Each structure stands twice: as structure tokens, then as C-alpha cells.
Amino acid sequence: MTGQIDSNPDFFARVDEACRLLLRGESEAALELIDQLQVERPNAVETIYLLGVFAVTMDEMGRGLILIEEAHHADPECLEYSEALANLHTRVGNLTEGLYYAKLSTTLEPHPHARNLLPEDFKNYFESLDKALIPRHHINGLIKMAHHQYEEAAREFDRQIQLVPQDANVRRDYADALLANKQFETAINQATVAVETAPDDTMNQFVAGRVCQAIGTDAPAAFHFKNVLADKDAPLPIAAAAFTRMSGLSGVPETELAELKQNMRERWELAEARPKEATPSAERKQKIHVAYLSNGLANADLAAVLGPILRLHDRSKFEVHLYEETQGQSTFKQQMANLSDASRYAWNLDDETAAIIIGGDEMDILVDLCLPEADNRAGIFAMQPSLIQIGFAGISGPGLPWINHVVGDAANEQAVHKVMSEGQQFHAIPGFWSVAPSSMLPDVTPLPCLDSGEITFGAICDLAGVTEQSVDAYTQVLKALPNSRLLFGATGHIDGYPRRRIGELFAGTGVADRVAVYDENRLQDRFSIDHEYWRLVDVLLSPGPVYQPTRLTESLWMGIPIVALPSKTIAGCTAASVLAAAGKEDWSTGNVDEFVAKASALCEDRAALSELRQSLRTEMSQSDLFRPIAKVRALEALYQELIDARDKSVG
Structure with a gap:
């Protein structure tokens, strides 16, 4: 399976060169080369592995493990990926996992094309045993979260708190895991401690707001989301998620909502500019290229809405792409990937690289189906790699200035208009929440x-x-x-x-x-x-x-x-x-x-x-x-209408 795309010697020579640069500590040059490789082959296993090694060199052990595990999952026969995991897991204290990969490595063969994949200090498992000193429970918890294993993640965070009770970051991540497990009371306690310990941490405020919203206390939720939006240095995705959540709370005055919209517009003006290589496509093609980008591919409600859209698109008129921000494995995620014409990872790409890839894929329409979580890709949409960017009411889009069209229906039109920002257009379609009937539901029972x-x-x-x-x-x-x-x-x-x-x-x-x-x-x-x-x-x-x-x-x-x-x-x-x-x-x-x-x-x-x-x-x-065929055909008619309007405006 290793090197299954092809064995282009130039590509693998540059992979080797990136490894050498990383080993010499030339991180910027290495990252620049990795970015070039990603643009060429976004889904190449080797580039995912290189990003993992880069993360390790930047002391981001958790992200490094996630990326290298993804590479190993894609190519389980490669010795270097397994050997790297054996040493990394051991270094962070996951001795059982380290031993597993060390044993596995004895049965594997080296990569047939790349010769320099394994850093020198990853080659000796027994030396790594002597260096196991990093807070392994926190890192392991983050890995479990990425794989949607929330119960296991919560246990790891709890173990780390026993070791370092004052660590606000662990408290916050613990609250996040507990919320996913619907253990509300403990989540409230952990989020409270995190905010009290580090009140200036934007992520602490955001998670506290999510917890408050989940338990139905809108006023405290609004307080925390406003704290996020008051921080001018808050990352754009967190600010966008806080805005979307707060604009959906009951009782937000129109004057305050207007201020929040202006807040987001000012952030957009200061956001990273679109690279020249990501210039949007305006060329009329035989088929309309439409892409859906989502961080919620493991979410049952979102999958129920998106699945029929991907399945029922008219392939004679549309080429359907899926950009996956969801990490780890899930049944829903695999189903969505199978239903699309082309599926690419987005979670392992920075905003600029992702925008370049989307521009290179010549997307006519880019649909934001990111849930309002910290891992939404507001940075990509802010670069506008597509001239037509669409949001779905109730998921994402209303009020975010980089989204120029919002889809809803007659029932939510009035509510959506209150949140929409200047320049956004609303489009109503039938069957907005339409789904395919669930095969998991039993037969109808008598009236109780x-x-x-x-x-x-x-x-x-x-x-x-x-x-x-x-x-x-x-x-x-x-x-x-x-x-x-x-x-x-x-x-x-x-x-x-x-x-x-x-x-x-x-x-x-x-x-x-x-x-x-x-x-x-x-x-x-x-x-x-x-x-x-x-x-x-x-x-x-x-x-x-x-x-x-x-x-x-x-x-x-x-x-x-x-x-x-x-x-x-x-x-x-x-x-x-x-x-x-x-x-x-x-x-x-x-x-x-x-x-x-x-x-x-x-x-x-x-x-x-x-x-x-x-x-x-x-x-x-x-x-x-x-x-849902009625909804999909209405969406397609809307997409065609927007493409016609685009062609008229640029022609």
C-alpha cells in the first residue's frame, strides 16, 4: 500500500529533503516544502506524516501523534510510521501503546521510495523508554477526543488533573469531554475552575459558554461568548463560533446583535488575505463544481441532512466534493466520503494551503456546513476561495460576512433575516430538514x-x-x-x-x-x-x-x-x-x-x-x-441560478 499514488522520484526526493530540513532544525524551510507537497498531493500519506514530524519538532506532541497515527492508519504496512509511533507513544508515557508499535515494527518493511523518513532519535525504542516524561494523560486525552472516544478522553484528563490540579487547559479539555458524554454537572465544575484559573484564555471562555448553553442558562452563556468576542486577539474560528452561538440565544437585543455583526466584519477585514494561488474559479465548466466543508461528519443530525444531498445530486450536472474537517474514524464520516465524487482531508491543512487547494479544484460553490465549534474553518471561508459561498441556517452562515448566501425555508426566514449581515442573500427551499427514513427505527406501536x-x-x-x-x-x-x-x-x-x-x-x-x-x-x-x-x-x-x-x-x-x-x-x-x-x-x-x-x-x-x-x-x-429529492433539486436550481448570475457579473 505504501506509495500507492505512484513512485514519482522527484516527489519522494522532496519528501526526503523535508525530513532532512526538519532534522537540521530548519523548520520554516521544511514547512514551506511540505506546503508545496500538500498542494500537489493533499491526501498523500507522506505529507500527513511530515506534518506530524513537524508538529513534534514544535513540541506539539498531541497533534504529532494524531497526524502520524493517521498516516499509519492509511498505510499500516510502512515500518517508519509504526516505528515513529512506538517512540512517540513511549516518550509521552503511553508505554503499552509504545510496546505494541515496537513489536509491530518488527514485522514491517521500510517505505519503498522515501529513504529518510525516520528521524535519528526515533530509531531507538529503548532510548525513548528513558525519555518518557511528558504529561501523557493530557496528550492521550486529546488524541481520544480527536477520535470521538469521549469516555476514554475524560478518563485521561481526570488522571492528568490528579497529577497537576492547577492546569487550566486540562480542566477545560476535561469539561469539553464531559459535555460530549452528557455529564453536565462535572462539566460545569471543570469549566468553572478553568475560567477562574485562567480568565483571559479565550478558549476557556468559549468552552464555559458552550457548557452554559447546553444546560439552558442563556445569560451566563452570553456572558462568556461576549468575553470571547471582546478579545481582539481571539482566533477567527473561535470568534465565529462564539458569534454563531450567541446570535442564536434568546433575548439578545437587536442593538447588541448589530454590534456583534460589526465585530465579525472588522475581524474579517484583519484576517489573513487570500493567496494569489487561491483565486476563485469563474470559468464556466461542463459540470458545476460544488463542495461541502464540514467539521461535523461524526454528528448524527448533520449526517442525516448532508447524506441525502451528496447521494441525490444529479451527477450529469454537478461534480460533488467533500472537504473533511472531522478527524478520526466514524461510520457517518465514511458514509459521507463514499457518497461524494471526491473527498479530501481539510483538518491537516492550514487555511492558506486549504484555500489554494480549493482554488485549484476550481470550486464554483463552497458550502459551509461547519458546526459552531472551535475547529470550524472560518479562516478558509474568510479567504473566499470560491465566489459563491453558502451557509445553511441552523448550522452555520447567517451573520458571518464571508458567507454571501444563506439557505433556509419559509418557517425560519424571519429569524434568519435578523441575524444576517449586510450583503447576505436569503434563499428558501422546501424540505429544509428533510432526511431519508431511518432503518434503525422499529415498527409503529399501539397508542399507549x-x-x-x-x-x-x-x-x-x-x-x-x-x-x-x-x-x-x-x-x-x-x-x-x-x-x-x-x-x-x-x-x-x-x-x-x-x-x-x-x-x-x-x-x-x-x-x-x-x-x-x-x-x-x-x-x-x-x-x-x-x-x-x-x-x-x-x-x-x-x-x-x-x-x-x-x-x-x-x-x-x-x-x-x-x-x-x-x-x-x-x-x-x-x-x-x-x-x-x-x-x-x-x-x-x-x-x-x-x-x-x-x-x-x-x-x-x-x-x-x-x-x-x-x-x-x-x-x-x-x-x-x-x-429529500425535492430539497436537492431545489438546491441544484439555486446553485444553477447563482452560477448564471456569477457568469453574467464577470462576463
Whole structure:
């Protein structure tokens, strides 16, 4: 497998030269040469390995390990990659892993074309045993995070904290891992300590804001995100993520939102300029080149939206590219790569190199599908390597000045317009959140209230969407139907914090004894949704923000109607968008009274509700929500329209 692209001697001679430069400490010259090699062959295993060696020379051991592990995964038969991992893992204290790679190396053959891949101090495993002194648990935790192994990452960070309790960086990364594990209470504690220890650290403030948003405390979340945006030296991706998250919070005044937009525009003006080699393509081609760049290819909700787009694009008119910012391995990531015509890594490229590659690929349209996390690629989009750059409302784009077009639908148009920056254009398409039906969902079950005698209303157990307004709406429904209860669920494994928080929110409402949280703390497969929950729910209530739209599509597919009460944010319109695509706009209401009336009407005739449960899946299968071809064709029509406008403007 080694050297599978070809054996061009000039390429491998320059690989050897880059290694020699790194060994002599000429890092800048080495990096310049590596950048040239990347532009030529972005996915070449050797360039990934060289970046790993460069990271090690810069004392970035964690990133070095991640990159060299990626090279080894791509070419497991290469001796040098395995030998480097044996020595690196041993140096950082991962003795078991080091021994594994040392043994593996005895069975492998050297690279057949590159002769100078292994640095001198990586050649002696036993010498590395004597040099094992770096904080291995922190580095190992970062590696586990990159591979989406959040439980293992949390354990490593916890071990490092036992050794160095005052390390704010480890506390912050620990909070990040805990949040991914839905261990909210401990995440709150760790994020708090990190901010108190190093309040000027922008990343500490950002992670604290994410934790606060996840537990539904918008005011503290806004405080931390504003601290990020107040730091003029904050990296552009972190500032962009903080802006996107804060602009989606409830209660942000329009004057403050305008200031935030200006903040982002000023950052864009100061951002790294686009290199000449990344000049956007304006040439009319036989097929439109469209690329999707995402850091969320391991995210189930994003994969559910992106997968059908990649699969259903008309290949006679479009050439579809995928730029992967997601590291590690995941089923979703592999599926997305398989569905695209060409897939490239972006996570191992700096912004300038990535922009040059995108320009070289002659992308007519570049779509930002990066979730608002620290690893989004705002720096690439800020260089505008494509004349047409598109964002999707509810994912990324509104208000970011380098995005010139935003896609949404009629349900979220008003909310999106409030966030959009000057010069951005909005485009509504049908079936915005449309997905392919999940093969994992079981058959529809009988209406539970026919046996239990009481109506069970369901609610998504996501504290980010449980606001004071939504609690009031839930309460009014329960009071209107005395023989009913509210069951939060559809969330996978959680700790005890959501149950306590929900108890606090409903205390004093008079209905707290009829509100419960479904226990999904299963010992195996802890992070998938327990489909048993859907068997217990008669009607799903969705007042306010929704950050997991696939929970809504699953509810409808299981025959469970949804009553929505949209709020004024983009996330607050998600349920209305889903219902519009399902052809059930009448289930979306305009105020609390209508919300209560609609829920009551659905439950009034239980025979009719039972019949609806059995027929809804068939009805949904014919709707735009579960026939994403309508969305894809609308997107393609939009893309064609934008290309025609581009040609007219430059022609």
C-alpha cells in the first residue's frame, strides 16, 4: 500500500529533503516544502506524516501523534510510521501503546521510495523508554477526543488533573469531554475552575459558554461568548463560533446583535488575505463544481441532512466534493466520503494551503456546513476561495460576512433575516430538514394511552431548549388535560443533572408531580437513543428551540404527532420547519393558547389519535420531509441560478 499514488522520484526526493530540513532544525524551510507537497498531493500519506514530524519538532506532541497515527492508519504496512509511533507513544508515557508499535515494527518493511523518513532519535525504542516524561494523560486525552472516544478522553484528563490540579487547559479539555458524554454537572465544575484559573484564555471562555448553553442558562452563556468576542486577539474560528452561538440565544437585543455583526466584519477585514494561488474559479465548466466543508461528519443530525444531498445530486450536472474537517474514524464520516465524487482531508491543512487547494479544484460553490465549534474553518471561508459561498441556517452562515448566501425555508426566514449581515442573500427551499427514513427505527406501536388510560406527552430532554417560556407552555397543557403527564426523553445517556434541573424549573407550577425524565442510562450502547421511549409517547410537544431536528423526524416516523410553538430564534423555528416539510403546518401554533388548544384537540378523540398513529408513517413517506429529492433539486436550481448570475457579473 505504501506509495500507492505512484513512485514519482522527484516527489519522494522532496519528501526526503523535508525530513532532512526538519532534522537540521530548519523548520520554516521544511514547512514551506511540505506546503508545496500538500498542494500537489493533499491526501498523500507522506505529507500527513511530515506534518506530524513537524508538529513534534514544535513540541506539539498531541497533534504529532494524531497526524502520524493517521498516516499509519492509511498505510499500516510502512515500518517508519509504526516505528515513529512506538517512540512517540513511549516518550509521552503511553508505554503499552509504545510496546505494541515496537513489536509491530518488527514485522514491517521500510517505505519503498522515501529513504529518510525516520528521524535519528526515533530509531531507538529503548532510548525513548528513558525519555518518557511528558504529561501523557493530557496528550492521550486529546488524541481520544480527536477520535470521538469521549469516555476514554475524560478518563485521561481526570488522571492528568490528579497529577497537576492547577492546569487550566486540562480542566477545560476535561469539561469539553464531559459535555460530549452528557455529564453536565462535572462539566460545569471543570469549566468553572478553568475560567477562574485562567480568565483571559479565550478558549476557556468559549468552552464555559458552550457548557452554559447546553444546560439552558442563556445569560451566563452570553456572558462568556461576549468575553470571547471582546478579545481582539481571539482566533477567527473561535470568534465565529462564539458569534454563531450567541446570535442564536434568546433575548439578545437587536442593538447588541448589530454590534456583534460589526465585530465579525472588522475581524474579517484583519484576517489573513487570500493567496494569489487561491483565486476563485469563474470559468464556466461542463459540470458545476460544488463542495461541502464540514467539521461535523461524526454528528448524527448533520449526517442525516448532508447524506441525502451528496447521494441525490444529479451527477450529469454537478461534480460533488467533500472537504473533511472531522478527524478520526466514524461510520457517518465514511458514509459521507463514499457518497461524494471526491473527498479530501481539510483538518491537516492550514487555511492558506486549504484555500489554494480549493482554488485549484476550481470550486464554483463552497458550502459551509461547519458546526459552531472551535475547529470550524472560518479562516478558509474568510479567504473566499470560491465566489459563491453558502451557509445553511441552523448550522452555520447567517451573520458571518464571508458567507454571501444563506439557505433556509419559509418557517425560519424571519429569524434568519435578523441575524444576517449586510450583503447576505436569503434563499428558501422546501424540505429544509428533510432526511431519508431511518432503518434503525422499529415498527409503529399501539397508542399507549389506550392501555395506560392517561395521555403521555413527550418532550426532547435537551436543556438548551427548555426555557422559561417552554416550561410555561408545557404547564398550561398539563393543566388543561388533568389526566396527562409529561415525559422528557429521546436523548441517550445523561447524568442526574437534567432531572434535577427540570425538577427545579417545574417546582411551583402545580404540575411537577406529573413531569418525569425517561431513564435511558443503559449499560450498553449508552449514547444511542432508546427507541422504547417512542412506545410510551402519545403526542410530542415542542415549544421553543430544537437543536436536534432528527428527534422530530423520528417522532413523526413512529406515528407520533408534534405540536410546536415556535420562538423567535433560528433554532426556535426548527419544529415549524420540520412540520412544514411534513405537510403538517396546522400543528405549528402561534401562541400558548393555540398550543394548548391544538394539543387538547389531538388528544380529545383517542380513537382518531390511534388511527393517526398507524397511518402517519405512510403519509410521511410521501412528504417532502422524507423525500429529500425535492430539497436537492431545489438546491441544484439555486446553485444553477447563482452560477448564471456569477457568469453574467464577470462576463
